[in-house]
Amino acid sequence: MAARVISDSDQDAFSMTLRDLFAESGVTGDELAEHMGMSRTALTDVLNGQVIPGDMAVREFADAMGLGKASTDELLQMKHRARSAVRVPRGRRHNPRRNFVPRFGQPDPIRASGPADLQEALRAVHVWAGAPSLRKLERASDGMLRRSTISDMLNGKDARLPEYDRYLTFLLVCGMDQASLDVWVYTWRRLLALEKSPEISSWMGGMSPASIR
Structure with missing residues (x-):
């Protein structure tokens, strides 16, 4: 199944929404990073649109912002649209294939001793x-x-x-x-x-x- 080939608009809209909500919240960056369970650097990457967070992180973000269920669901939908988008350089024609990874069978590092x-x-x-x-x-x-x-x-x-x-x-x-x-x-x-x-x-x-x- 081919991914949608679109501009960066979905990804930009999602990250811009996160930044706007964060700016209006009065929550500090350190407080938000701690609430979402990530480093400050990782949070910066999320807010700048460099990394699209998982559903759990989005819910933690919404909780920190005091959003209700409807607004949280809307934010998750925006995230899913952003994740399904494929970034392509403007002015270039491209026909990418989405890189699917399974939802199960992730390697488990817990036994690592070094x-x-x-x-x-x-x-x-x-x-x-x-x-x-x-x-x-x-x-x-x-x-x-x-x-x-x-x-x-x-x-x-x-x-x-x-x-x-x-x-x-x-x-x-x-x-x-x-x-x-x-x-x-x-x-x-x-x-x-x-x-x-x-x-x-x-x-x-x-x-x-x-x-x-």
Whole structure:
């Protein structure tokens, strides 16, 4: 099924609506980011239209704005129109095919005991997403990811914990929805805590090495 080839209007309208609601709300950026469960950088990407959030994040945004059910449903409909839109450079003819990813079978990183395991899990995400080219992922990230960064994240010989915002961006451009990000955020923070010291990780519920075996 071919995606609609349209201008950026749906995506721009959605992000502009989010920005207007945010500007009128009196809520600070830090408060909103915390309420939506994302970093301030990720929130900025959402408000600028660089990343389209999942349904859960939209509902959390609507809740922070004090919107009722009807307004929340309308905002979700706008988001779905924005997500179905295909950005194409103006003046160029293009016939893209939508990159479908399954709603089930997402790789689960919870068993990762270190950066090497997490790297394998990220490679599984790449395959689950249909193994898009690094160029395509770079383009979809609107400059947040470079091909070299993605390659290092997936295939670097000295596996290390990826930079947090780029890690989230990679998951989002591969099609991971907001609800599924919880376990990935948890895993990243657990591995960071274990990397810092066992003493630090002992203060974080469920983050001891024994809990992931």
